Amino acid sequence: MRVPVCIIGAGPAGLFLGHLLSAEGIESVVLERQSPEYVRGRIRAGVLENITVGLLERLGLDARMKGEGLPHDGFNLADGERLIRIDIKELTGQEVMVYGQTEVTRDLMEACEERALQVLYEVGDVTLHDIESDRPSVTYKKGGIEHRIDCRIIVGCDGFHGPSRKAIPSDAGKEYERIYPFGWLGILADVPPCNHELIYANHERGFALASMRSNTRSRYYVDVPVNDKVEDWIDERVWDELSLRLGPEAAANITRGPSLEKSIVPLRSYVFAPMRHGSLMLCGDAAHIVPPTGAKGLNLAASDVHYAADALIRYFNQSEPDAIAGYSDRALARVWKAERFSWSLTRLMHRFLDDGPFERAMQMAELDYIATSRAAQTAIAENYVGLPV
Structure with missing residues (x-):
């Protein structure tokens, strides 16, 4: 098979990119190690910035999101006793959309057949060849x-453990990493939900987050x-801990119930630079x-796709040979700012x-400063809704 672009990974990044290229007449094929059911069933984040909402709108795949998603114009920080509301709508004129990544993936997957985007699932031993040439x-x-x-x-949209990044020679890039001592x-x-907006809580017992997927489904x-x-x-231990850490106002509104899914995710900060090597581009995880x-x-994966699609469209459709070369610098400029936040x-x-x-006192002082400073709240709001692309 010969196509202009081979995309590895059929998560949101790979599917977004495939659809964007297809809309511009650029043929691609997407390879995915897992089954469609596995990909569709992965439980992930649910707060969408304007960049992600905009990609769904650009593709005309936003109907279900706008019908079922929950627009949010604020969120809360908590210090164990009070809620500090960050009014992102008033501070930035923008909002975020609460709509699960699972639902975004479903919308992208269901459009593949109609739009002739070829996705091959359950493929193994994916290996990249000749990536430093123009005939990979x-x-x-x-x-x-x-x-x-x-x-x-x-x-390569194949995640942290996929083969794409590993195909780049070790001396051709640099890794930056921080592993966190908790998950x-x-x-x-x-x-x-216990609140109509998200709550990020810092309690002396530890962190907690109250989130949601809909008005009847909560994620904590x-x-x-x-x-x-x-x-x-x-389950009872989790609910007890949430009631303590989220503070009395949120705890009074928690409705307990059996878990549909429960898992522990390790935390890390990681960047590989550059995000392009020869004929290979990297997106997302x-x-x-x-x-x-x-x-x-x-x-952040959506913003990578935005830059990658722009580069590929200019390269293939507008005969701009340098378009690919500029991808990494453009993407990394936004990546590092999101990493910082x-x-x-x-x-x-x-x-x-x-x-x-001392460190605990500094956290409390910072939260108190945020509670009383419009400038501090504006900086947080600007980053939360997403910096410009």
């Missing part, structure tokens, strides 16, 4: 038979030691990871192992 290829196995795709550009234990339940998190196991956290504090993961919010809202009374 990808081989994979399906049903025990090896296949080959010849292309001009490969785009997020998440619980999904069919109960109404608490931070736990990185070596904790899900089995150690029965293949190039960077952010802690989920501030909900930047999916949105996620890191700083994580540092503010979590207790670290080496923190003592």
Whole structure:
């Protein structure tokens, strides 16, 4: 098979990019290791910036989001006793959309057949070849038979553990990483949210987040030691901890219920630079990871796709040979700013192992400053809704 672009990974980044290229008459094929059911069922974040909403609108796949999504014009920080509301609508003139990544993926997947975007699921042994040339290829196995795709550009949207980034020679890039000493234990339940907006809480017992997927489905998190196991956290223990950490106002409105899904996600900050090597471009988690504090993961992948699609459209349709070369610098400029925000919010809202009374006092002083400073709230709001692309 020969196509101009081979995309590895059929998560939101890969599907967004495939649809954007298809809309401009650029043929691509998407390879995915997992089954469609597995991809569709992954539980992920649910706060969409304007960049992600805009991509769905651009593709004409926004109807269900606008019918079922929840526009939010603010969110809250909590210090164990009070809620500090950040009015993002009043401070920035913008809002975010609460709409699960699972639903975004479903919308993109369901449009593939109608729009003739070819996605090959359950492929194995994906290997990239000759990425430093202008005639790269990808081989994979399906049903025990090896296949080959010849292309001009490969785009790796295959996550942190995928083969794309690993195909780049070790001396051709640099890794920046911070591993956090805790993970997020998440619980999904069919109960109404305790607040109509998100609450990020810093309590002396640890971090908590009250979020939602709809008016009848809630998503909550608490931070736990990185070596904790899900089995150690029965539902009642999670609800008890949430009631303490979110503070009395939120606790009074918590509705308890059985968990539909429960998991622990480790936290890390990671960047690989550059995000292009030869004929290979990286998007999303293949190039960077952010802690989920501030909900930047999916949105940062969407901004990568925005830049990648622009570069590929200019390269193939407008004969601009340098368009690909500029992709990494454009994408990384926004990546580092999002990394900074996620890191700083994580540092503010979590207790670290080496923190003592002084560090705790500094967190409380920072939260008190935010509560009384419009300038501080504006800076947080600008980053939360997403910086310009």
